[in-house]
Amino acid sequence: MATQAAERPAQTPLETGTPEAVVVRFAGDSGDGMQLTGGQFTLSTALAGNDLATFPDFPAEIRAPQGTLFGVSAFQINFGSTQIETAGDAPDVLVAMNPAALKVNLAALKPGGLIIADTGEFNKRNLEKAKYETNPLEDGSLAKWDLLAFDISALTIEAVKPFGLGNKDALRSKNMWTLGLALWMFDRDRQPIVDWLKGKFKGKPEIADANIAALNAGHAYGETAELSGPLKKLTIAPVESEPGLYRTITGAEAVSLGLVAGAQLAELPMFFGGYPITPASAILHYLARMKEFGVTTFQAEDEIAAVCAAIGASYAGQLGVTSSSGPGIALKGEAMGLAIMTELPLVIVNSQRGGPSTGLPTKTEQSDLYQAVYGRNGDAPMPVIASRSPADAFEVAIEACRIAVQYMTPVMLLTDGYIANAAEPWKVPDPASYTPFPAKFLEEKNAKDADGTERLLPYKRDEKGARPWIKPGTPGLMHRIGGIEKHVDTGNIDYSPANHQAMTDARKAKIDNIVVPDQDVALGDTTGRLAVVGWGSTFGPIHQAVRRARKNGLSVSHVHVRHVWPLPQNLGELLSGFDQVLVPEMNTGQFKTVLRDQLFIDAKSLTKTSGQPFSIAELEAAIGKFFNGTPNDEGGEVLPNAGQLPEPDSGYDDGSRKRPKGVN
Amino acid sequence: MNDMTPIQTTLKDWESDQEVRWCPGCGDYAILKAVQRTLPQIGADPKNTVFVSGIGCSSRFPYYMETYGFHTIHGRAPAFATGIKLANPDLDVWMVTGDGDGLSIGGNHLMHLLRRNVNLQVMLFNNEIYGLTKGQYSPTSRIGTTTPSTPMGSVDRPANPCAFALGSGARFVARGFDVSKNLPDVLIAAHRHQGAAFIEIFQNCIVYNKDVFNDFAAPKGAEDRQLWLTDGEPMLYAGGTKGIKLDLDTLSLQVVDVVDGDWQSAGVIVHNVKNRAIAHMLVELPFGPFPMALGVLYDDPRPTFESAVIEQNAKASEGREANLAKLLAKGQTWTVAPSAADPV
């Protein structure tokens, strides 16, 4: 054991008494079980009543070569006694299971933060693989931080010795040893983890026991280390939350549950067509286990077949759903056009990832907005809604089902890699509190000829502009539909100019007139100097940055848009109450374009495409730039995307920053 | 295919009010009539019948049937049909595709439909050409086919639809041609089969690929080059003067002469629709030295995809309550109690 006292700032983050929030990052080799460790630590955090947000960050390779820099897998959690909206910017504690994990994650660590490192893995071979010339644990290069370095590997082997495992198997419990230490550090109950281990290794009690022994040993070690080093026990008070039943939830789970709930509210069986793709597959996995809710899952031969089968199921009277990520959504484009043309309900979930092409399969981005809104051949309008957080994905999935069924249209639901994988506490909703929107099927002919003969008009629209849903099997309502332009009423093939004009208009009007709730302000006043307008998973960092800016007296508000297409009716008017509009997004400015186009406002862009979520600091700095020269303005630099920052003063030709009256 | 109460209908009941828009003289007309003639015979119910198609001349078929119809997108009809059958297995689904739609752009989907064994009928109209796009060569065009896209003749080897189907795992493979009087019998057999029934129908595109099947499918005079297969019957053709024998030395089929109807001594084999090995030989028989093998080449049902899915869905739901509130609250939960300050 080599605990080493190091030079550090006057006060480290962990020494500020009882911190409001702490950010811990577990990093190791992809084989080290860091995601599992993080997941269980999350659970224990939630059970302790802290609010939290997590950010799993793992490599695209399933089994990247051991010890390499690109094989590092990390899990970050931000938890505290106040509202937590992001996974946190810089960690206070970094657990590094090998040299590569240290190297990849060190830059993010706060000065004075704590490094916990396993010296057992800092051997010559691993140091070389991580491209370290000397051992950073020994060469003084970590002086900026607190370092707690000891041989976790050896301690784990020692702890599990009584169970007769070989060294290789014994070392698999290293993550539980580490988790035990972390549980001690934050004064957590071990029992839920013990229960979980017993359940997980039901058939192999000796493995369960070994892991429990490792967990306990790690925990016991905390006491020892406290006496001799920088480690200390911290207690973080539970967050004040609304009373009720809570659980943690990831975005992928929330989408799945929301879809099931949506189908139930529509009183329809659900058909889910999917094809394996990162990071969307988890939805297929969850739904495959919910068959008792009338869910049929179909793993198709490709993305196209997945969406086509879902449309086929919708045609036959179920709620068709498909899901994918950017490249797969591109493949589904033509079929979405058919669903638009045949006006059948369909929900398409896009868990966005970095693109174009294969891009960054395991990293997050919001760059499929254009694809969602504009990305089909022909005039093919389709509603698009976006979830802002893992828990919010539940509500948004229900909303997607509602729009699809009530308006007979495909709907795209945007989430992203961050939302899909991240977890947060969720107040379990009461399904009875949602208003059902039962699907209606046409049972008899819906029109009369001049001579009184009853007639079926498959494209006769209701007050919402939706055509009737007609299940094959219904007596007397046989009819044909397809992708060729159809007559406005009969649905028979009709290429005539006036008819195509009328049908194009009708399809557009139907989507334009979808009733979406009015846009509210997530934080701040309804008028002011600056509106920061976000959509999707940027909610957390924007919210925190706006909160901090407002604390500093800046006139800034946070507006977060769920209904990306069509936009809420009042959005233009709301934003016209602000001098400036800033749109941070993890793409090159796609929503900004939509806002400029639809609302004719001078929205400025703050973009980031590094595959990582925005940090609060970046956003604070960007907000500050709009307040240069005003009291309490913190200002600041945004390094990662400095070149992409808008210049607030470059606004209008007359040099004013005010929006001309009457323009919105 | 589905055990449903037979419905009394006539050919007229199956004609939609839409004007048929194929080229005059197109083989599609004959197939349409054959289907409309077949459906009353099998007691099919228009309201339960769905025609699903992709894109191409053949895929216009659903518009002309007074049934439910879904004209989908190029090549993807198998996927739509799969979704329809999984959502409502009681529907009687006929899929209509062509050589381009089914074997080129949609080859992948067709393969998976057949291997999964979705309970429906697939009619692949093979005219060895792209008609709707004005006459380019197709994946079944013979080498040397001269078209606007192959002015010097095509050079790639054609696909064999029945061999493709059998190789994909189809449990029913049959062949017919547009003007054949036997086509309804083939369709009836396909409909009776539980599972994916694949029927290749040679179809004359009189505009872009006229009469390419005349050697065996001419309305008259080509009968001697047709080997109509019937389960349990000897493989005889040319008015019983020729037959097919299995040569045991080379394990291949051979043409033999049959004298005075004595096919036994000529070694002619009896067709067994369940013999998959012979089926592989039949689909590959080179036309010319051999007659064209027609009728039901192979028919050996296996449990269908949708029955397996339904069974699994039922099993998964057994003893499990579909309680959404419980589902939402699954896993480890914790309760935040109202604090003293909160109003009770």
Ligand code: SF4
């Ligand atoms: S192009 Fe050929 S296949 Fe198409 S309708 Fe005309 S004749 Fe028939």
